[in-house]
Amino acid sequence: MRGVPGWFSRLLDIGLWLVVCAPPVSGVFGLDGRDAVVAAAGVPLLGGAVACGRRWPLAALAVPVALSLMTDPEMLTPAYWAALAVFGYLAGSRTVAVRPALWFFGAVAAVGLVLCTAVSSDLWGWPTMLLTLLAAVVLPWLLGRYRRQYTDLMSGGWRLAERMEHEQQAVADRTRIRERARIAGDMHDSLGHDLTLIAVQAGVLEVDPTLDARQQAAVGELREAAGAATERLREIIGVLRADDEAPPRAPSDAGPDTVVERARASGVEVMLERSGATENLPPMVALAVQRVLQESLTNAAKHAAGAKVRVRITRDGDTLRLTVANGPAPAGRLAGVASGGSGLVGLDERVRLAGGTLRADPTDDGGFEVSAELPAAGAAPRAVEPPRPTVSARELEQARRQIRRRLTQAVLAPIAVLAGILLLMIPLSMISSVFSVLDREVYDGLTTGQRREEVESRLPDFTRDGPPDGAPATPRGQDCTYYSTRFLSADGYRLCFADGRLVSKSVVGNP
Template structure:
């Protein structure tokens, strides 16, 4: 059923058929009986077939108006089929991906035009005329249709690339969130494991206390065994969340922000810490979040702005804890960063702050540096805790500091954009140069055609003298050359009204010509026109 529906006409197909059949349909009322009338009559159903074929077989559809035009005039000079020729040529360029079949089609029509004009039209000049008609009516619309197809393909590939990059960016952000949650779970394991271990130690001391009776000692022993089992079970559960290359810490992290800053200062970082308010009484998730904000910011500053000054400020007031880490641009002459950025550090950091009930803001500073600011609640239960990470946080991680990899190799999107621009330039050049080159070739071809036409259309003077007015046209035609001139000389007088005249050369490249005029199947007049005539 699907294959049949592809051949059914659609509303715009009916409009196309109406447009291309209008000229021959109107000509049906103007042509006298004869070959032109028969061709125009056959054009109406044949163009309907072309409309049905143009979706599945656009090249076959293009061949129908070409055949109709050649049947009307071997030089394709009849304008009745020019609209159909241009429309189906454009659709062939728009709907065909392969270029070689169309080039072979045009080449076949051009080569076949030479014997058609020679044998049927008896006029060599009809061949360049046919090529000059074929160029603007078929070749140029086909180039425009192909350019439209290539433009649509470029736009489609650009949207597919953008969609793929967006999905990849979303996948990177999702992986960063999962890793951050696994890291948080690891921190929970470390802290809870430490507490459970202390509980087991205290229970073991009570188990051997001689002041307790056997029943209480057995209960304490069960408590110690339960604490040990809980620690082992917690280790197994959290171990599943760790990646293969991540080692579980032996002891829970107890490094303070001050110790972290001091360690960075000892490493050569120009860093300054300003803190107002204490660090006591913070919710369990807030302290590690503050430590992580400072740690990640220092890491990014070291990666992307080596040698730049870093300022850390922690303020606690009105139930909120504000952490701001600002780094300046890279120092002049500082070595380039040697550590590649994964682009997901800020995404994971935002997830950590969000789960702690706070918000994270990142962005460049007017001085050319970068700033990371986190707002965290100082009491349990405060903060929404449901804020989604900002769009493009992964991109912000790649732009930390002033030295964010500007000299690195181009990204995939940049290479794709450059390739698309080159394709557009090349195809636009082809669209402009190809018709001009074809026109120049036709004009150069007219030089040898002119010489051949002059040679093959020369009427011998003795034959001309033996022609008599009143002779039968067929008898006269047997004595004439196979080809006629390409029209009268420039200074020839107009042909007599009511007579059908033909012109023959008096010699190769001669400026005058013999004019033979016919009426009612007989020679009605002869004369020499142009030049010395």
């Protein structure tokens, strides 16, 4: 027993020993011969079973089972019923695996079959033994097993509740960190765009012939510093980005016109064309348009400084199309800031989150074109996946299924055993009818007054399954046995003994 002090556990064992020993001790005075010896030997054996019951519960259960079988092969011994029930319950509550117990019950059933056929020569005693085993041992074992499962479920439920509480706290912490990472990502997109434009403007000034060498060198240092700052910002923010980062709930206030005007102010030649109702877009679509336009203009300034950029935003029904195309970079222009290589990947994710598609390909004239197709009506984002069940939820569902399965087994197992015993009685009836037939000549050769040992030496190995219908009651002080006259006959022979001798013989039933 878990959580019980050692001295208290020993007191419980002593009390258990006294309880299971009380019936055989009280009945030993009315017994004689072998039964009295078995009852006397059962007291220390039951004490040993109590002592080893915590470590080897099935071995402890074997002790009262063996004592009961030694007293009566059919286990109809009330002196050990309490011990069978108690040790059966303890075995069920102390064992984890089911298979050893099933092997144990199967072995007991096999031993009972051997004893009923070899010792008592009564095949019909075996079904009785199986029913006794089921009622006195298996049912208490199932009850103990259910108790163990219930206790394990309760303790597992408290552990699961504690784990879920920790998981909720961890989810809250991850949500806060993810929100900070999202803010940092948006800062990178906006600030990186501005730094790129600063670098582009510095590059234009660096080749301005109106500046002297010292001023051009200072502007060159400014361009390099802006590029280095952009690179460091990309590295730092890249560490903070999460793979499962959710989209922001609302875009910033920088619309397409604002982004284009900033690019023009930095020296990028941009032409904006609109067609259809491109205003008042859903928040996610507006944010995707802003990010695609901002990143595309930044890439054009980086890789094709001085090239003309054409931006087209058109709406056709519920579809919004955005195209940003730039020509090849003019010869002799300085390169912009180095690319981090993840801009288009981020754009594709943002467009996908908004429910659209993105395509980026070089053009035939050596330029580059980025086009996005978005649902103008604000379709549900395709990136939102159904939430996966947590580990705690999966464990809870698994525990529920396991408990339902075990409860079903606990109910169906006794029913299946009873059905098996009933089916077993059909072949037993036929076997008993075959081996309990008494030859007519042998019956006629029996005379009253013969010694019982002499009579039984000439009788079949097995007796009939009870008296035939219509047989008279057994006379007082006599012991009567019944044998079949032929295979599956309704009548039978009755032999009655008293004081070790045959006192009467008759044909009973429907001769």
